[in-house]
Amino acid sequence: MAIGRVALFTTTAPILILQETLVPASPVIDEKVVAKYPGSGTPEDPYIVGWDEDDRENPYNWSKTRKWIITTQLALTTFTVSFASSSYSGGLEYITRDFQVSDDLAVLGISLYVLGFAVGPLLWAPMGEMYGRRIVFLITVGLYTPFHIGGALAKNITTVLVIRLLTGIFGASPLTNAGGVVSDIFNARERGLASAIYAAVPFLGPADSNLGWHFNFWLMFIMSLLSLVTGYFWHQRRGAISYMSKYDINRSTSFTKIMRVNLSRPFTFLVTEPIVLLLAIYISVVYGTLYALFSAFPIVFQTHRGWTAGEGGLAFLGVGAGISLGTATASIQNRIYWKAMDKSADGRAPPEARLHTAMLGGILVPIGLFWFAWTADPPVHWIVPIIAGFPFGQGVCQILQSSTAYLMDAYDLYFASAVAATIVLRSIFAAIFPIIAPTMFGRLGDAWGTSVFAFLGLICAPIPFLFWKYGKLIRSRSKYAYKESDSS
Numbered sequence: 078m079a080i081g082r083v084a085l086f087t088t089t090a091p092i093l094i095l096q097e098t099l100v101p102a103s104p105v106i107d108e109k110v111v112a113k114y115p116g117s118g119t120p121e122d123p124y125i126v127g128w129d130e131d132d133r134e135n136p137y138n139w140s141k142t143r144k145w146i147i148t149t150q151l152a153l154t155t156f157t158v159s160f161a162s163s164s165y166s167g168g169l170e171y172i173t174r175d176f177q178v179s180d181d182l183a184v185l186g187i188s189l190y191v192l193g194f195a196v197g198p199l200l201w202a203p204m205g206e207m208y209g210r211r212i213v214f215l216i217t218v219g220l221y222t223p224f225h226i227g228g229a230l231a232k233n234i235t236t237v238l239v240i241r242l243l244t245g246i247f248g249a250s251p252l253t254n255a256g257g258v259v260s261d262i263f264n265a266r267e268r269g270l271a272s273a274i275y276a277a278v279p280f281l282g283p284a285d286s287n288l289g290w291h292f293n294f295w296l297m298f299i300m301s302l303l304s305l306v307t308g309y310f311w312h313q314r315r316g317a318i319s320y321m322s323k324y325d326i327n328r329s330t331s332f333t334k335i336m337r338v339n340l341s342r343p344f345t346f347l348v349t350e351p352i353v354l355l356l357a358i359y360i361s362v363v364y365g366t367l368y369a370l371f372s373a374f375p376i377v378f379q380t381h382r383g384w385t386a387g388e389g390g391l392a393f394l395g396v397g398a399g400i401s402l403g404t405a406t407a408s409i410q411n412r413i414y415w416k417a418m419d420k421s422a423d424g425r426a427p428p429e430a431r432l433h434t435a436m437l438g439g440i441l442v443p444i445g446l447f448w449f450a451w452t453a454d455p456p457v458h459w460i461v462p463i464i465a466g467f468p469f470g471q472g473v474c475q476i477l478q479s480s481t482a483y484l485m486d487a488y489d490l491y492f493a494s495a496v497a498a499t500i501v502l503r504s505i506f507a508a509i510f511p512i513i514a515p516t517m518f519g520r521l522g523d524a525w526g527t528s529v530f531a532f533l534g535l536i537c538a539p540i541p542f543l544f545w546k547y548g549k550l551i552r553s554r555s556k557y558a559y560k561e562s563d564s565s
Contacts, residue, residue: 158248168290193245194504217250229294343498365506399470428486438475439538445469446531
């Protein structure tokens with residue numbers, strides 16, 4: 078009996094096990110090599126092995142071209158899903174007319190779609206761990222795509238709303254799993270830009286067009302089909318399943334247990350992890366506010382300024398431009414992070430080095446919202462509130478991308494659970510805010526209605542500053558978060 082090498086590569090983490098197996102004598106591993114790994118080499122106590130630094134199979138060692146092809150495909154899919162969340166709002170006027178329903182019932186199509194984002198991650202994240210992320214992508218996007226045909230051909234509002242809920246559930250897959258792929262293939266020094274793009278893409282979609290509802294569903298179908306086709310050619314390999322690795326020491330191979338742990342851990346994190354709880358609340362407030370604007374902008378620009386539905390889509394140009402600039406500032410944040418790495422004794426920067434743009438974004442969001450609030454109504458020229466969307470869009474983007482990178486660094490192997498907690502909560506906020514916004518604007522007026530969201534953003538603004546100062550102390554008391562002693 079000889080000691081052989083059994084390899085498994087999943088899309089969640091590389092797994093290499095050294096254990097006793099019946100193999101030919103030729104692949105016997107040198108005992109000097111084996112001796113440096115913990116364990117005794119038995120199935121009950123296997124050698125726990127990670128990737129060699131120069132191993133070409135290690136995703137960190139893949140070519141930059143391969144990594145960015147994968148990242149681009151993930152960004153396309155995430156954008157498609159996010160675009161579908163808001164492009165529906167462009168046809169609200171036509172939906173109320175064609176189906177003879179109230180505005181509140183028509184807006185429910187936005188809320189149900191985003192509500193699906195709260196349900197989907199709890200299912201697709203554990204399945205991605207068990208079966209690999211690529212197959213989960215293909216199955217979920219494969220179901221997500223044809224549902225849009227049903228929406229385009231719908232004959233009643235009930236069908237439209239059911240379709241929106243189902244597409245939201247199946248479309249949630251890239252929102253959680255894409256971030257895990259980014260952390261799998263890019264090391265801490267490289268992942269800044271990739272994680273920023275992944276974090277910003279959900280906001281690029283909501284800043285998009287305003288079109289009729291039939292056309293929107295067909296457009297969503299075409300975009301999701303393109304994502305599905307490109308995803309099919311995104312090649313990832315998977316070998317035979319073995320016991321566990323240093324990446325899986327605390328992870329069960331039981332599907333039932335994985336599902337139970339992953340369904341409960343995001344909620345556990347919300348209760349026990351201050352970093353996750355406060356960032357989840359902050360992200361949810363700004364994300365929900367963005368979705369509230371989907372129902373607020375038609376009131377401000379179409380009802381009160383007399384714009385057509387097509388012209389109303391132009392109101393989001395300021396927000397979209399701000400989001401684009403916010404994404405570009407990731408390069409500045411990366412340089413700050415690299416300097417922190419260079420100063421670190423172990424070459425690893427503290428997670429708090431990711432928070433600079435979140436601190437800036439926390440200032441910009443309430444500025445943009447108060448600016449918009451008190452310039453929204455005539456006789457102020459329409460360009461003034463549109464420009465106000467620029468600092469708001471930039472701030473929202475910076476908060477999400479910086480917070481996501483911070484969670485990725487702070488929770489390492491538990492990043493999926495941490496980000497799932499934020500996605501579930503932000504999706505609930507994004508489902509509720511568009512429903513309450515019209516009532517708020519009707520009772521309080523445009524100025525005070527928007528100011529309510531501005532005050533929420535102002536209250537949350539100190540959160541990244543809090544973690545910048547006390548993040549290390551908070552992490553040291555956490556069961557799951559990264560501690561500087563872990564790298565020693």
